Amino acid sequence: MTTSAMDHSHLIFSALFPVPSLSHTTPTPSATADLGFAQPGEPFEGSFVNNPAGQHRTARRNIAWSTATGFLALPKTTSDSDGGFRVHRPLKTQEVEEALRYLLVGEGKSGDAEGVKQEGLLEWYRDEVRLHFAGAVRPVVTELWEKPVSLQHAWDVLEETQRILQQDQDQCLRPFVEHIAPILTQSSFSSSMTFNANDDSQNGPEALYEQMQRDIHALFAYSIPERRFSQTLGYVLYDAGCNLFRLYIRQGKTSETGASEDTRAIRVRMTNLLQNLARVGLGGDTAQKACAHAMDKLMASFIESHFLKVDWYSKQSIVSQLQTWVENGFAPLVHLAMECLQCDLTDQETSELQQWQDMALGRLGRARVDNLFDFVINWAKSLGGILDIKEYLKLPDAKQYLVTHFSKQISRRLLHPGATTTYILNVYISVIRVFHELEPKGVLLERVARPIRRYLRERSDTARIIISSLLTDINDAQDTKFGPGSELSREIAREMQKPMTNLNQDADEDLNWNDMNWQPLPSDASLDYKKSKMDDVIWFLLTLWDRDDFITEMKTIFGEHLLKCQDPEYEKEIRLLELIKIRLGDDKLQACEVMLRDILDSKRINAAIRTNLTTVPPSTPNNPPPHTPPNFGPKTPQLRQTRSSTKHRTPAPTSVPGAAKPEITLSAQILSSNFWPTLRDDIFKIPTPISELQASYARQFEAIRGMRKLDWIPALGDTSVVLELEDRTVEVNATTFQASIIYAFQAQPGEEWAGSKGKGKSKSKAQGITRNVEQLEEMLQMDEGLVRQGLAFWVGKSVLRESHQDTFAVIENLSTLSSSNADDAAAAQEMAEAQAQAAASTVKSQTDLLKEKKGLYSQFIVGMLTNQGNMPIMKIGMMLKIAVPGGFPYGGEELKGLLGWMIEEGRLADLGGGVYGVRKA
Amino acid sequence: MKVTFKSWNAVAFWRWDMPADDVCGICRNPYESTCSKCKYPGDDCPLLVGDCNHSFHMHCIFSWLRQESSQEKCPMCRQRMSFNGLPRCLIQEV
Numbered sequence A: 001m002t003t004s005a006m007d008h009s010h011l012i013f014s015a016l017f018p019v020p021s022l023s024h025t026t027p028t029p030s031a032t033a034d035l036g037f038a039q040p041g042e043p044f045e046g047s048f049v050n051n052p053a054g055q056h057r058t059a060r061r062n063i064a065w066s067t068a069t070g071f072l073a074l075p076k077t078t079s080d081s082d083g084g085f086r087v088h089r090p091l092k093t094q095e096v097e098e099a100l101r102y103l104l105v106g107e108g109k110s111g112d113a114e115g116v117k118q119e120g121l122l123e124w125y126r127d128e129v130r131l132h133f134a135g136a137v138r139p140v141v142t143e144l145w146e147k148p149v150s151l152q153h154a155w156d157v158l159e160e161t162q163r164i165l166q167q168d169q170d171q172c173l174r175p176f177v178e179h180i181a182p183i184l185t186q187s188s189f190s191s192s193m194t195f196n197a198n199d200d201s202q203n204g205p206e207a208l209y210e211q212m213q214r215d216i217h218a219l220f221a222y223s224i225p226e227r228r229f230s231q232t233l234g235y236v237l238y239d240a241g242c243n244l245f246r247l248y249i250r251q252g253k254t255s256e257t258g259a260s261e262d263t264r265a266i267r268v269r270m271t272n273l274l275q276n277l278a279r280v281g282l283g284g285d286t287a288q289k290a291c292a293h294a295m296d297k298l299m300a301s302f303i304e305s306h307f308l309k310v311d312w313y314s315k316q317s318i319v320s321q322l323q324t325w326v327e328n329g330f331a332p333l334v335h336l337a338m339e340c341l342q343c344d345l346t347d348q349e350t351s352e353l354q355q356w357q358d359m360a361l362g363r364l365g366r367a368r369v370d371n372l373f374d375f376v377i378n379w380a381k382s383l384g385g386i387l388d389i390k391e392y393l394k395l396p397d398a399k400q401y402l403v404t405h406f407s408k409q410i411s412r413r414l415l416h417p418g419a420t421t422t423y424i425l426n427v428y429i430s431v432i433r434v435f436h437e438l439e440p441k442g443v444l445l446e447r448v449a450r451p452i453r454r455y456l457r458e459r460s461d462t463a464r465i466i467i468s469s470l471l472t473d474i475n476d477a478q479d480t481k482f483g484p485g486s487e488l489s490r491e492i493a494r495e496m497q498k499p500m501t502n503l504n505q506d507a508d509e510d511l512n513w514n515d516m517n518w519q520p521l522p523s524d525a526s527l528d529y530k531k532s533k534m535d536d537v538i539w540f541l542l543t544l545w546d547r548d549d550f551i552t553e554m555k556t557i558f559g560e561h562l563l564k565c566q567d568p569e570y571e572k573e574i575r576l577l578e579l580i581k582i583r584l585g586d587d588k589l590q591a592c593e594v595m596l597r598d599i600l601d602s603k604r605i606n607a608a609i610r611t612n613l614t615t616v617p618p619s620t621p622n623n624p625p626p627h628t629p630p631n632f633g634p635k636t637p638q639l640r641q642t643r644s645s646t647k648h649r650t651p652a653p654t655s656v657p658g659a660a661k662p663e664i665t666l667s668a669q670i671l672s673s674n675f676w677p678t679l680r681d682d683i684f685k686i687p688t689p690i691s692e693l694q695a696s697y698a699r700q701f702e703a704i705r706g707m708r709k710l711d712w713i714p715a716l717g718d719t720s721v722v723l724e725l726e727d728r729t730v731e732v733n734a735t736t737f738q739a740s741i742i743y744a745f746q747a748q749p750g751e752e753w754a755g756s757k758g759k760g761k762s763k764s765k766a767q768g769i770t771r772n773v774e775q776l777e778e779m780l781q782m783d784e785g786l787v788r789q790g791l792a793f794w795v796g797k798s799v800l801r802e803s804h805q806d807t808f809a810v811i812e813n814l815s816t817l818s819s820s821n822a823d824d825a826a827a828a829q830e831m832a833e834a835q836a837q838a839a840a841s842t843v844k845s846q847t848d849l850l851k852e853k854k855g856l857y858s859q860f861i862v863g864m865l866t867n868q869g870n871m872p873i874m875k876i877g878m879m880l881k882i883a884v885p886g887g888f889p890y891g892g893e894e895l896k897g898l899l900g901w902m903i904e905e906g907r908l909a910d911l912g913g914g915v916y917g918v919r920k921a
Numbered sequence B: 001m002k003v004t005f006k007s008w009n010a011v012a013f014w015r016w017d018m019p020a021d022d023v024c025g026i027c028r029n030p031y032e033s034t035c036s037k038c039k040y041p042g043d044d045c046p047l048l049v050g051d052c053n054h055s056f057h058m059h060c061i062f063s064w065l066r067q068e069s070s071q072e073k074c075p076m077c078r079q080r081m082s083f084n085g086l087p088r089c090l091i092q093e094v
């Protein structure tokens, strides 16, 4: 069979290629150019044996070669035939057919002729394709890609490239398909009996076709800069995605309208492009990576534009929406793109969807975490954002990301000297609440809160603010009380409002009576000590310190607070103590309990004694009875009044001075000395009527409580003072020392006073009683500093004015007050208020201790400034630290206070810009 | 100007009417404080003055006297402990 077929073809060949055609010049492979005449050689297999024209094989092959290559030749330059594409292929004559057959499957096929390897036609064609591409196509492609592709041309460049390559691929493969493959197919079919199958599949037409296609694709791929191609394709896919998902973020893009009808077109265009690119071999790794990259970016953009908005209104997580989008929008798009690129997607489909879901959630979550601090500040409006983060935390590594990034936000935005302690506490409380929502187990909270807790511990006013806030009634506190600079935290006060019943439940849990190993909470126990405490903000606050330290601090603040407390029932105070006992155990709280008991006891003792006292001073029968009920009563509402009360009071008694002796209600707080913090102990003489009342009170106390005596503390306490002046009556709440000072401005026996009768009005108007500082020190046995503080207070109330240096006069008539006096009064009031703040502190503070040594310091400062001239405050501070015996353990604020005081004293002058100098006399 | 006080809130420390400000010879706490067992000072944890003129927190001296080794003597002066001439068994019943 084979032999006859070969014979037949040979016959046709020789008929068509007569000998003269040997001299015909046609494209001849160089490899055959210098071959001589064939020598008689070993016979070839198959038909060669019977080949009658054997010795002329070389010549004949050359002829056939020329014919075949001439027929198959491809253009080599771009100028050839319309940009190198349209080939005017000559008609396929019988001669061509014969030549092809001869070279492909006939005796001219290939192989060794006379020991020299001859090039086969297929190999030649491959070279031809390569040469053709280099000469005719690559320049065109190169031109498209040699410069960076602008975004608006990205689609066009890719499509044009694809078109060119597709056309070229078709052009190169068509001759193979149309002219070469049929011959090979025929041959392999006919030879399938004799050649083994392996040989067949390697050299069969399909394999050859694929080989050729691979070659061409390689040529294409190498002709395009990979990076640029990948970026361009990436952009195009991103652009398509943006359009499909209605993302209008490309700069300069104006067409927001008509997007919906575009959608289908864009999908088609993208699908076509990808499929076509795959067809010319550009759908491989590079394209797939570009696609993945684009999809990633697309997701980022989409999350940014659609999902970054926190749901502030309905406070929901938007994660489920995001997941819906990934499942129904994003994943199908990616799938489509990958499918077009002919990726094998079958088995990864489901796991990839999960990956994309996680990827989307990760992106959203990280974006949310980056704003977590703002969510904390805006809690609980930010619940939606927090719930998103909560979903995100299900991903691996999310917790670590959160801890790292939130800690950075905390240290940058919260833990700096500019933040007030109140603010830090408020934020900390929000952190507790937010993290309770995020992760009820509390592990994350413990980690992120650690630096906050450390920082709060270092601040000296933290405990004071916490305890004072816990003792503040949120209901009757004005908003200003919780202002930004406030020492009170509304958040803490609000926590205190929470019903006690919850706390009692906690208590039962904590104090598990059956648990024999129960112990009071260890100090700053690891916070997961009790998971159920996670939302117990107060517990977190109370455990900021070592328990003993906290209780020491608590004792001071609680004591001070009790002395000033205005609530006759002491409800909050009782409650706070209960609350602390519940949370920290009642160990070592004795001092606080004794203080509270002292105050409550005092109330009862007052009720008992005051009834008796009222009969002591002579009173006129038509005087109204005292406000207090005669019997033991729980309420003593009139007794403790605000020092700076804004409430409208009942008008002062209108009785003529001296006509009837009005009653004075004396009440006392009787303290157990060993349990109270160190209290102010300034000594001075209080007004005689008061000391008489006190003596009487003490006697009655001793009668009630046998074996006990009272030691009065003049510096503590307060009073409601009524001043009857020539033109007005003033009622003021004052501290005892302020009251004692103004009392000393009353006319002494033998002294005239403006309001007294029998004096010419014209003279009296101008003159009230005057006292100088020295006189007052003498009269009251009072410290100079305290005298001056008290005087400033009354100047601020426009009751006194400084008539000469250090001499003060009563302003009997406001009409005599000049405007400069009014200014003085305003200034003094400001000053006095600041002082009143300081004076209000009944417990000795660091500032008080500074005051005790201020004589030493001020002496040193005056000496230094006298000798060395004016100095900035910084330098003064430094010098004090270096040169004063015992150093100067205070900061800039205290030093400023000291200098301010020295200015008040008239010893220093503030020269501006923080520079101080000695005041010239 | 005439100054009158409508009300005056004073503050005082109470103390036991004792000649010297001292501590309880048994618990070493001040008299105005409590014995080691009590929470509240004052009436809840009163003092007892012995006929030897030594005084103690009542709870302190009672638990002292309850011990065999005390032999009912004052821990300070070793005199027989009595209160206003009464033996302590009567005091306890009061």
Ligand SMILES: [Zn+2]
Pocket (backbone or CB within 6 Å): B024, B025, B026, B027, B028, B029, B034, B035, B036, B056, B057, B060
């Ligand atoms: Zn004792």
Ligand SMILES: [Zn+2]
Pocket (backbone or CB within 6 Å): B034, B035, B036, B037, B038, B044, B045, B046, B057, B059, B060
């Ligand atoms: Zn006791």
Ligand SMILES: [Zn+2]
Pocket (backbone or CB within 6 Å): B050, B052, B053, B054, B074, B075, B076, B077, B078, B079
């Ligand atoms: Zn004794």
